[in-house]
Amino acid sequence: MMKSQLVGTALRHLGQYLFSSSVPAARAAEPVRTLLNEGLVQTPTGPVAVWLLRLPGAASLRSVSTLSAPLAVAGEEKEGKKAEVAAPKAGARVEDKAVVSHWGIPPSKATKEDGSEWRWSCFRPWETYEADLSIDLKKHHAPTTFLDKLAFWTVKSLRYPTDVFFQRRYGCRAMMLETVAAVPGMVGGLLLHLKSLRRFEHSGGWIKTLLNEAENERMHLMTFMEVSEPRWYERALVLAVQGVFFNAYFLGYLLSPKFAHRVVGYLEEEAIHSYTEFIKEIDNGTIENVPAPAIALDYWRLPQGSTLRDVVMVVRADEAHHRDVNHFASDIHYQGHELKKSPAPLGYH
Template identity: 40%
Template sequence: MLTTKSPLLAKTASRVISGSTINPAARISIILCQYHSPSSSFNTHQARSFSFTSKSPLQTTQSLQITPTVPRHRETKQSWPHPVYTEKQMQDIIIAHRDAATFSDKIAINAVRLLRSVFDFATGYKHDPKVASGEKKAGDATQFAMTEKKWMIRFIFLESIAGVPGFVAGTLRHLKSLRTLKRDNGWIETLLEEGYNERMHLLTFLKMHQPGLFMRLMIIGAQGVFYNAFFLSYILSPRTCHRFVGYLEEEAVITYTRALADIDAGKLPGFENARAPQIAIDYWKMNPDAKVRDMILYIRADEAKHREVNHTLANLDGDLDPNPFMTQYEDPSKPHPSKGIEHLKDVGWSRDEALSK
C-alpha cells in the first residue's frame, strides 16, 4: 500500500518496489505516511501516541511478515500418560489432614500456613476456616464470595507455584545419583511426573484465562523466591520438604473442593455449562463433551494423589527405601501404593505399609 501527496516520493518508492526481489513466501508492506504541507489543517501540537518512529513530518515504516511454512505448534506424545480415574474414585475424594507428630512436621505445617496466608492475600481469596476443619460443608460457606475471575487468578497462581517442588526435588536427587554413582531407587520419575502434572493444570487454566501484567510479575517474583527457598530446604531436609508439599496439597484439595461446591450451588454460572478446554480432554482422556466441573474433579483428584505421595515419601528413608509408587508387588490383589487412586491413602502410607510385599 503506497500513499503520499508527493509525486517525487511516489515515483521513488515505485522504483524501489519494482526493482526489488520479493520472496513469495513473505508478505511485505511498505507504508509511506502522508507528507503534510504547511497549509495542512493538521494540529502539530496534538498529543502523539508512543512510538519508535521519527518525529519529522515524513515517517517511513517498513514491516516484514513471513508466513511460516510449518505450524509453530505440533501435537506430541505425552511423556507421562495420565492414569485413568473413575467417576466414583473422583467423587470419593475428601478433605483430610495429617496431624503434625514430629518437630519436622510442625516446621512444615507452619511454613504452609505462612505461605497460605501470603498466597490468599496475593490472589484475594478467603475461605471459611470451618470448611477446612470439616465442621461445615464447602457449599454452606457464605461468608466469602469468589467470582469466576477470582477463581481463575487463584488457580493460575497456585499451579504456577505447585509445579516447582517436584522438579526441584527430582533435579537434586538426579544430581546426587550422578555424584554418588548410585541408583535413585525410582524416586526421580515420580517427582518429575508430579511437576509435569502440575504444569498441565496450569496450561489448562491458561486456555480459559490470560493473567494481566501485574499477575505475571507476581508469578515471576514468587517463583524466584520459592524455587531458591525450596532448593536450599531440600538440601537440608528432604523429609521436611515432602511433608511440606503434603500439607500444601491438603490445602489444594480444600481449594478445589470449595470451587466445586460453588459451581454446584450456582454461584459460578460461567463455569456451569462451560466446555473443558481440548488440552484437558486429551490429557485426562475425558469425554468430548466434558465440562469445566468435570475437569476440576480430575484436578482435585490429582492434588489428592500428590498429597498421598508426598506424605508417604516423608515417611520413608530417602537414601535407602525404594519408591513404593514405582514398585511391582508380589500380591497385586492387596492394596498397595500405585500411580492411580484406586487405593488412595488420604494422609499417606506408613513405612511398613509402603515396603510390604
Template identity: 60%
Template sequence: MTPHGLPHPPQVLHHRPADLGDRVAFGFVKALRLVADLFFRKRYGHRAVVLETVAAVPGMVGGLLQHLKALRHIRDDQGWIRELLDEAENERMHLMTFIKVARPSVFERLIILLTQAAFYNVYFFLYLFAPKTAHRVVGYFEEEAVRSYTDFLAEIDAGRLADAPAPRIAIDYWRLAPDATLRDVVVAVRDDEAGHRDRNHAFADALKKDADAPFAAAVK
C-alpha cells in the same frame, strides 16, 4: 502399584505435625494459604494459575536432587526420580489448563515470575538440607490444594461460577468426554492433587524412617 512400580501410599486427608520439621512445614503452608486467601478470595481460576506455577516446582527440584544423589551413591533411585518428574509435569498441565480458563493479566503474570523465582530458591535449599521437611511442605500444600478445589466445585455447584465448556487441552490430557465442563476439569485436578498429597507425605515418612531413602532398599 504406581506406574513406576512403587506401592500406592494410604490416603492421608491430613497429616498431623509430629515433629519440629512437620510444624515448620505446616506453618509455612498455612502462611502461604493466608496470603492466597487475602489476595484472591473467591477468584479460584486466577488462584489456580498462580499456585500451580508454584506447585510445579517441587517435583522438578526433588527429581533433580534425587538424580544427583543417585549418581553420587551409584545406586538405584527406587523409582523416586520418575515419580517426582511426573508430578512436576502433571502440575504444569494444571497450569496450562487454567491459563485457558482464567486468562491471567499482565500483573498476575508478574506475580507468577516473582513468586516462582522466590519459591524455587527457597525450596531448592530446603530440599538440599532437609528433604523430609521439603516433602512434608508439598504434602501440606496439596492438602490445601484439595481444599481449594473443593471450594471451587462448591461455587460451581451453587451457580455462583459458570460451568463453562472444558478447554480442549484438558479434554485431551485427562481424556474427558467431548462435552466435558469446567466442573469435570476441577474434579480431575483435585484427584491429581490428592494423589500428590498422599505420595509426598509417604516420601516424607520414608525419609523420617531412614535418612538414606530411597536407597535403603538397595543397601539392604
C-alpha cells in the same frame, strides 16, 4: 599423510566456492548458504564435508545440511551412484523446512483411538490417563514432630496472603498457584538425579515419580490457561514468587528432604481445599460451568460434553495423589531409610 590429503581436498572445495569460474567474481564473497540455494556450487560430501563443517564461519553450510537431505558419508554410496543433495527451489524459504522437535528428528505422527489426528505436542496419547476420583480427599497428616509442625504452620502462613490477594477468584487462583506447584517435583527430581550420579546407584523410581508430578502440575496450568486470563500484575507476581520459592525449596531440600516433602504434602492438602471451594462456586452459579477445554478432554480422557466442573474434579484428584506421595516420601526419611530403598508409589499414568 591422510590428514594432509584431507586438508588439500578441503581447500580445493573452498577454492571452488571462492574462485570457480561458474560463480561470478562479484558474488564469490557471498555466504555459502546463498550459493548452495541457487545451485551455483556443489555441496561437498564425505570426510571433506565433516572437516568443512568444523571450520569457523561454516554455520551457514551446517544449517543447510540439517534442513535438506543429509550429506553423503564416504563408503555409503551405492554402486556407481553418488548421493545427491536436493537444493531448495528458487525463492523458497529454507527456514520453513526446519523441524521443531527433540534432536531435530521429526516427531512420529500419533492418532486418537477414533483415528483422528493427535493435535498436542506437549504430551502424547500414551501419557494420558483417567484420574482416580475415588481417592480419599479428607486424609490429613497430623503434625507430631518439630519439623512436621514447622512445615504445617509454614504452609498455613502462606495461605493467608493468597486468600487476600485472590479472594474468591478461584480460576485465576488455580492458574497462578500451579506455576508454583510444578516447582517442587522438578527440584526434588533434579537433586535425586544428581545424587544418583554421585553415588552410582538407582533411585527406586523416585526421580521419574517426582518429574511426573512436576509435569502433571504443569499440565494443570496449561489447562487453566484456557479458562482464565492472568492480569499483568499477576504475571509479574509469578516471576517474584517463583524466583523466591525455587531457591527456598532448593535449599530446604538440600538441608532436609523430609521437611521439603512434608511442606509439599501440606501444600497439596491446601490445594484440595481450594479446589473444593472452586467446585462449590461452580455449583452455586458464581462461576460459569463452561465446556471443558479440548486439552483437558484428551489429557484426562474425559468424555465429550465434559465441563469445567469435571476438570476441577480430576485436578483435585491429582492433588490428592501428590499429597499422599509426598507425605509417604517424608515418612521414609523420618524412619531413616533412603528413598532408593523403598520403591516409589504408582504414578498417575
